[in-house]
Amino acid sequence: MFSSKKLVRSVALSACLIVTFALSYVQFDTISGDAGLFKRLEYLMYDTRFNLSLALKPKFENPHNIIIVDIDETSLLKEGRWPWSRDKVALMIDQLANAGALVVTFDVLFSEKQINPTDRLIEVLNKNDQPNIADQLTQFRSQTDYDLALSEAMSQIDVVLSILFGEDEAFEVGQLPMSLIINEQIDVSRLMLRNAHGFTSNLPVLMDSAIGAGFFVPSVDTDGIIRSVPLIQKYNDKVYPSLALATGMAYYVIEDISINSARLNQFTDIVQSIGFVDQTIKTGAIGDVLVPFAGPQKTYPYISASKVLTGEGLEQFENSIVFVGTSAVGLSDLRSTPVGTQYPGVEVHANLLDGLLSDHFPYTPDLSGKLMALIMVIIGLVFSIWLHRFGAMNILGLTVAMILLHFGSNFYFWHYYALNLPMAVPLILLMSLGVVNFIEGYVKEGQSKKKISNMFGQYVPQAHIEKMLSSQGEYGFDGENKVLTVLFLDIRSFTTISEQLSATQLKNLLNDFFTPITEIIFNNQGTIDKYVGDMVMAFWGAPIDDDRHALNAVHGAMAMQEMVIQLKPEFDAKGYPDVQIGIGLNTGPMNVGDMGSSFRRAYTVLGDSVNLGSRLESLTKFYGAQIIIGPDTYEQTKDTYACRLIDKIQVKGKDEPIVCYEPVCLLQNCTAELQTELDDYHHAYQLYCTKQWGEAEIELTKLEKNGTRAFLYRLYLERIVELKEQDLEDAWDGTYRHTSK
Known part of the structure; x- marks a missing residue:
């Protein structure tokens, strides 16, 4: 059995060891980038905090009228499998242009030429020794050149296309857009940006008609979830924008941005912020930002592409920014995000653009690592020197209070100032030290x-x-x-x-x-x-x-x-x-x-x-x-x-x-009378659950007059009166939601 002094010394030593281990692990994790336990816990707490904050915010109003034209399952069913013929895409652009859309951004690639059906028919005629007919069809080639038709449609409105950067140096498809114009004092070769080695872009005839283009594959954290996305990326020592940034530049009709960098070492500079229009967007070292998700999937309005093609509801596109993408499962553009595991990638770009236009991005301060170390030292001192003096239940209560204080203050700075401060490691440290000290209080209690x-x-x-x-x-x-x-x-x-x-x-x-x-x-x-x-x-x-x-x-x-x-x-x-x-x-x-x-x-x-x-x-x-x-x-x-x-x-x-x-x-x-009453009531309840209001009211009225539980029967009669006026969903099963404890 430990003496009290020995037990106190053991607990203090354990607390110091826990704090030292936590500091060492976090430092190693920061330097190595290893996706260890602490980082995964930090991801989990980030997602939890993000969703809690969203739940407390007012309903999103879509101030910039960002709309997603969705190549959804309905569109594929009506128009056929993707990719569609380019003349159909051209029709979609024409419809959006006529409806008054300002910018149309495609979260899809047009990297391959579409076979001209007239060329195919001429080839068949020549093989069948009918050159005269084939010569006559030649005059119709331009009318069935649907790549050209799409290019002409794109020239009528500001269109932004997508680029897919990759790691394969031998893989260069299509035509790249003009790189970004940035401030001259920046040496791009020194910037610690994501560096691509190959690309897949769009046909030159389409790129020539587009106002801009941006890369469209966001970065994914080690747990497979998208939380941050780079706004810029390098290729051959030139800087290219993300799809959202390219769309914002098209919206403001600008061609240049500024980059504020800092020296990391003699070979490398890190990005600190990006100047966009009159805004200064704070970024991570590689020019990345935390995605300011406005809500779960379909927070932004989704319009089926099939409706756009038929001209249905086009009035809502006036003065809008349109993203064309897909939520169809078979087209593989569903992502895992903090706000949903089946989140369309196109809406990630919509959230980023909204952040650019609103000048609102969550931000991780440069001093966050030092702040976390300071918090952990303070926690260790409190537990090692002071908290062990209390009994087990008091230790538990104080630990919970400290956890709530840490979580509350962290959440406050996130919710009101969009500051991403460390949360998981101090919480784990609090719980670990709380357990150690709680064990001390518990062991000190008698067991006889x-x-x-x-x-x-x-x-x-x-x-x-x-x-x-x-x-x-x-x-x-x-x-x-x-x-x-x-x-x-x-x-x-x-x-x-x-x-x-x-x-x-x-x-x-x-x-x-x-x-x-x-x-x-x-x-x-x-x-x-x-x-x-x-x-x-x-x-x-x-x-x-x-x-x-x-x-x-x-x-x-x-x-x-x-x-x-x-x-x-x-x-x-x-x-x-x-x-x-x-x-x-x-x-x-x-x-x-x-x-x-x-x-x-x-x-x-x-x-x-x-x-x-x-x-x-x-x-x-x-x-x-x-x-x-x-x-x-x-x-x-x-x-x-x-x-x-x-x-x-x-x-x-x-x-x-x-x-x-x-x-x-x-x-x-x-008794038989009581059993009959119970049976009648349960039958009335089934009528109520199946929304047979009239029959349920008749049964309950009889029970109210003659039964033993008039209060309960009257409650259901009053509830039916209210439910009649409500538009209940088909799956309603009678469940009553109590909103207070």
């Missing part, structure tokens, strides 16, 4: 049989205590995952009750109430978790295993309701106000164990199933029910208890709906 007895005597029946003490090795209290049943009981209108009584009377009322409640829990093999004011929390199935934990919990809940009735005469005699309770029960996987300090310990359950039990208790008043049980509790007790389906609900913070029930009575005590 007497302490076990003192701790659990107020929570579990004496029979449980005796069994635990006699088989101590079988029971671990460090925490384990088990399927248990949890119960939450709350006295309704407790604030009103407390206002009517003195402090002494209120204490006596609670004592008189909780004593028989505790006895019922113990008699039904339950474990008291805690009393909090007017609330009781208990669970079944731990620390002693109980295969009937759900049934015993429902037995206990029903007995509690009977006890409230039995206590009424006694409470009336003492002048106490009327007491009513609501009970929520839920069965599911939970983490159970005891935690605490030398001053106080608690044997408790944690997890989503526990939270749901608490939510169910809070819903008893909403549905006018005395007891509400979760779906798993119902499945384990339906052969013993007659139950009334309450609702299919989606509680706040959960995506999946659940069906909750109200136990009515033991099946053996269920």
Whole structure:
């Protein structure tokens, strides 16, 4: 057993070692570029923070009228497989030009000539010894030269084409556009840009008609997700723009940009910012920027290419910037991004262009690495010198508070100032040091049989205590995952009750109430978790295993309701106000164990199933029910208890709906009249779920007049009145979403 001083020294040493390891690893990770654990965690936190920030922002308004013409599945079905004939693409451009589009950018390549059908026909005629007819067809060649037709269409509007840069030096297809004009003092050969060795571009006849072109393959992080994209790239010591930058330059009718660089070493310069129009865009060392995603897929308007070809809805293209790309799965332009895993690449360019036009890009400060090191040193000092003095639960609370403080401040600078500051490594460090210090507080707490007895005597029946003490090795209290049943009981209108009584009377009322409640829990093999004011929390199935934990919990809940009735005469005699309770029960996987300090310990359950039990208790008043049980509790007790389906609900913070029930009575005590009422109600509920409003109202009205749960039936009648006025989706299944806890 460690002495306190030795334990403190061990914890302090462990904290120092953890901080040293974290600093060393991060430094190595920065220098080597290795995609290690920390970097992957940083990516994960970046994505989480990005999506949380988007959820808090107002709806995107598309201020620059950027529209995506989508070569989607519908277009392929109507117009045929891609690539389409160039005359069809020319028609699309004509339609957009006539509709008033300002710039049209193609996120596709036109690198190969289209075979002229007249040439093919002449070839066939010559092979069949019909040269006269072939000579006559020659005059029609220009009319079926669809590459030329596309070039002529492009000359009527500003069109930006795409370039695909690659690593193969022998691979040079098509014609490159003019390189960017940049400030003369920049030595391009020294710039640390992505350097291409080959390219695939478009036909010269098309490039001559286009106003510009840009590369269209963005960079991908080591986990396969696009978060940043270079705005410029090198080829043969010349600088070329990205597709978004080329589109922005076409929109502003400019040919040059400026580059602000800094000396890295005697051979290399890094990019610090790019001057675009009157903006200074801060970039990474290779001229890359974080993509300012405005939202998930289809945040920008998507118009099917087939509609453009038929002239449908062209009025929305007036004064627009159009990107032509594809969301069709078969055309392989779907990317993984922080805001979606099936995100069309064309919309990445749209987001980048919006960032250029709005002068809004997230930015990683140059001092972010040093800032992260400083944060980690401060965290290490706090945990090593100060935090270990507290007990385990206080350490846990302070650790959580520090985590929330770090996350909150980091998120604040991201959300309001678009600053990308390090998040994952300090969080991991906080959790690691919190665990080390928590273990210290935990180890310092006593483990003797007497302490076990003192701790659990107020929570579990004496029979449980005796069994635990006699088989101590079988029971671990460090925490384990088990399927248990949890119960939450709350006295309704407790604030009103407390206002009517003195402090002494209120204490006596609670004592008189909780004593028989505790006895019922113990008699039904339950474990008291805690009393909090007017609330009781208990669970079944731990620390002693109980295969009937759900049934015993429902037995206990029903007995509690009977006890409230039995206590009424006694409470009336003492002048106490009327007491009513609501009970929520839920069965599911939970983490159970005891935690605490030398001053106080608690044997408790944690997890989503526990939270749901608490939510169910809070819903008893909403549905006018005395007891509400979760779906798993119902499945384990339906052969013993007659139950009334309450609702299919989606509680706040959960995506999946659940069906909750109200136990009515033991099946053996269920009268024919009550069973008929239950059957009629369940039938009415099915009518409600299938949107058969009229029939459901008739059934529920009858039940409201003659049934035992008029409050519930009236609730559904009121809900139907509201739902009738709503445009419910076809997949609506009756789920009611509760927006408060």
